[in-house]
Amino acid sequence: NAGVTQTPKFQVLKTGQSMTLQCAQDMNHEYMSWYRQDPGMGLRLIHYSVGAGITDQGEVPNGYNVSRSTTEDFPLRLLSAAPSQTSVYFCASKRGLGYGYTFGSGTRLTVV
């Protein structure tokens, strides 16, 4: 039981490049979400999904796309990377309302 797996762990992008951060969970959790964590700030929600085929925007969705074609996977796409997207990104999942969260180990992204 791997929990929540995020790849890659580290990434450096040039401004304007696109890439996909991968998130997969093997716990059959219905809820998945992406957060970014910047120094001195709390985690901020980017996008979330309450089930396959359902996604919604969080607090800071601009510049990011998501899809949820399966229960297991919830990739986060950066369309055209900007230095302001330099951050640590966390994927989290939970079984449903009333349950705690399981976090991935994070992806440290630097945009130069």
Next chain:
Amino acid sequence: KNEVEQSPQNLTAQEGEFITINCSYSVGISALHWLQQHPGGGIVSLFMLSSGKKKHGRLIATINIQEKHSSLHITASHPRDSAVYICAVAMDSNYQLIWGAGTKLIIKP
């Protein structure tokens, strides 16, 4: 005004001390979460509370819904407890969380 306030922001204590971290919030909630972020960056969910008190090992979490306040206690603290402790609240019927800024705890041997 932040909707979730944690105190203190930073806390340094000696091994063995009893630790209390506080979380106050200003919105109606369905649940409150306590999480731990290790120095290496990983985040672990410690507790989810909607009322009363929960205990896991040396960790105790309490919540007072009327006063909109929660506390996380660590008994017999140990250097391995050094981490950032984060409080987050879930609003009614909503998966989304409002996050506190975290409390950085350092336990010295």
